Amino acid sequence: MTDIGVIGGAGYVGIVTGVGLAALGHKVISMDLDQKRLAMLRDGKSAVYEDGLEPILDRLNEIGQISFTDDQSDTVRNSDAVFIAVGTPSLDDGAADLSAVIAVAEGLRDEIGKYTVIVVKSTVPVGTINVVTDILSQKLTEGEDFDVVSNPEFLREGSGLIDFFAPSRIIVGSSSERANAALREIYEPLLAGTTVVDVPWIDSSREIPYVETDATSAQLTKYAANAFLATRISFINEIAGISEKVGGNIGHIVEGLGLDPRIGPGYLQPGIGFGGPCLDKDLRALIMVAGENSYDPVMFNGVLQRNELQLRVVMKKITAAVGPSLYQKRIALLGLAFKEGTNDVRHSLSIRLYRLLRDQGASVVGHDVLAVDEVRELEPDFEVSEDVDGILNDSEVVVALNSEPSYAGIDWSGYGQVERSPYVIDTRGILDHDSLVASGIEFDVLGAVS
Numbered sequence: 001m002t003d004i005g006v007i008g009g010a011g012y013v014g015i016v017t018g019v020g021l022a023a024l025g026h027k028v029i030s031m032d033l034d035q036k037r038l039a040m041l042r043d044g045k046s047a048v049y050e051d052g053l054e055p056i057l058d059r060l061n062e063i064g065q066i067s068f069t070d071d072q073s074d075t076v077r078n079s080d081a082v083f084i085a086v087g088t089p090s091l092d093d094g095a096a097d098l099s100a101v102i103a104v105a106e107g108l109r110d111e112i113g114k115y116t117v118i119v120v121k122s123t124v125p126v127g128t129i130n131v132v133t134d135i136l137s138q139k140l141t142e143g144e145d146f147d148v149v150s151n152p153e154f155l156r157e158g159s160g161l162i163d164f165f166a167p168s169r170i171i172v173g174s175s176s177e178r179a180n181a182a183l184r185e186i187y188e189p190l191l192a193g194t195t196v197v198d199v200p201w202i203d204s205s206r207e208i209p210y211v212e213t214d215a216t217s218a219q220l221t222k223y224a225a226n227a228f229l230a231t232r233i234s235f236i237n238e239i240a241g242i243s244e245k246v247g248g249n250i251g252h253i254v255e256g257l258g259l260d261p262r263i264g265p266g267y268l269q270p271g272i273g274f275g276g277p278c279l280d281k282d283l284r285a286l287i288m289v290a291g292e293n294s295y296d297p298v299m300f301n302g303v304l305q306r307n308e309l310q311l312r313v314v315m316k317k318i319t320a321a322v323g324p325s326l327y328q329k330r331i332a333l334l335g336l337a338f339k340e341g342t343n344d345v346r347h348s349l350s351i352r353l354y355r356l357l358r359d360q361g362a363s364v365v366g367h368d369v370l371a372v373d374e375v376r377e378l379e380p381d382f383e384v385s386e387d388v389d390g391i392l393n394d395s396e397v398v399v400a401l402n403s404e405p406s407y408a409g410i411d412w413s414g415y416g417q418v419e420r421s422p423y424v425i426d427t428r429g430i431l432d433h434d435s436l437v438a439s440g441i442e443f444d445v446l447g448a449v450s
């Protein structure tokens with residue numbers, strides 16, 4: 001078993017990586033700068049919501065398999081492998097902000113005292129592995145004191161642990177046989193399906209694809225995956241736009257498309273577009289990398305433009321329902337996290353929609369199952385609640401923005417009877433349309449003729 005440090009260990013990727021590796025039997029030190037998150041984690045609580053995380057964390061804390069600290073040098077001194085999982089947000093020009101990765105690397109340069117494998121989990125543009133290597137090489141010798149490996153993360157927030165224990169693939173990018181051997185040893189229990197605590201998602205009968213490649217290909221594979229997912233979303237939003245014009249039903253079109261085994265159903269739901277912490281930022285970073293390498297990414301520019309348009313499509317529907325002036329119009333937004341099943345509101349398009357409506361003087365209320373605290377922290381003036389009934393009462397427009405399962409179960413009969421029933425905009429096609437019809441409520445489904 002390996003002694004492993006996870007830097008950025010209290011973030012979405014860091015906590016899943018730390019808990020996952022500890023559950024495989026490795027001794028993990030999770031290091032982060034966020035004191036509040038660290039204190040919670042020591043207590044078995046996570047600020048990051050991941051289904052099934054806390055019971056496993058509790059057990060790992062109990063048996064001393066994982067610990068939490070803010071001391072990077074102590075972490076590095078006691079680790080044979082250090083995973084970097086710090087954030088790489090977008091800069092204003094779309095390039096990835098590598099300042100956290102660089103700060104960690106500068107620390108490592110002074111802290112590494114024995115051969116250590118540095119594993120970059122953060123999503124970083126091609127060339128970053130060389131940047132980290134160059135920083136470490138200022139004091140240390142590559143291959144003797146360290147090797148740097150790209151091991152991109154493909155987890156989906158909300159099902160991060162499933163994706164750790166039953167990953168679609170593990171990709172390791174390195175030209176060092178010593179580092180490759182170390183990574184194989186680290187992932188060996190996962191490939192064999194063995195853990196030191198009970199984990200429900202392990203399926204030892206399934207072979208997990210394990211791909212060894214060079215660092216450039218590994219880094220680019222991550223960007224390619226996110227660019228592809230973003231493309232699917234922009235693609236289906238384009239089809240939804242055409243469908244509305246020609247009188248189609250996007251729900252049926254999506255079903256028909258998804259049944260084609262060459263296409264499949266994933267990431268084909270129309271909606272307000274892709275937001276969140278990854279797809280938009282990674283697509284922008286890929287476009288930057290292409291530009292820096294004298295390549296014009298015509299298609300990806302189109303995907304991004306199509307996505308920006310989609311927010312205006314939803315705004316136009318709201319204005320058509322109660323505009324042209326939105327001043328003091330009561331508008332309810334359902335689903336504030338960037339998607340269902342997470343409390344992550346970073347770059348959520350629902351929050352962008354809230355700001356647009358607020359700036360036009362609308363009185364906006366919002367509902368979310370998991371992210372109410374996070375929204376209050378981000379937008380203290382946004383009136384938000386976990387009580388959907390309170391939100392729907394006396395709203396003039398209701399906009400469903402993510403596929404939170406409980407929205408499908410809303411019984412609209414109570415809202416259709418009131419003096420002024422709301423106009424409902426279903427951007428994801430998830431509401432109970434029969435109930436809306438029976439309640440006499442006017443509604444609009446994105447991508448379907450109303």
Ligand SMILES: NC(=O)c1ccc[n+]([C@@H]2O[C@H](COP(=O)([O-])OP(=O)(O)OC[C@H]3O[C@@H](n4cnc5c(N)ncnc54)[C@H](O)[C@@H]3O)[C@@H](O)[C@H]2O)c1
Nearest residue numbers: 008010011012013032033034085086087088100122123153
């Ligand atoms: N969130 C996702 O769904 C997801 C999926 C795949 C890949 N990624 C990538 O993984 C990386 C991390 O993303 P995230 O969503 O987990 O971010 P996050 O913001 O949730 O976590 C980053 C953590 O790093 C910590 N940190 C920052 N600087 C530090 C430093 N110098 N030392 C120690 N800790 C430090 C922060 O306090 C924070 O807890 C990004 O590159 C992202 O693109 C994210």
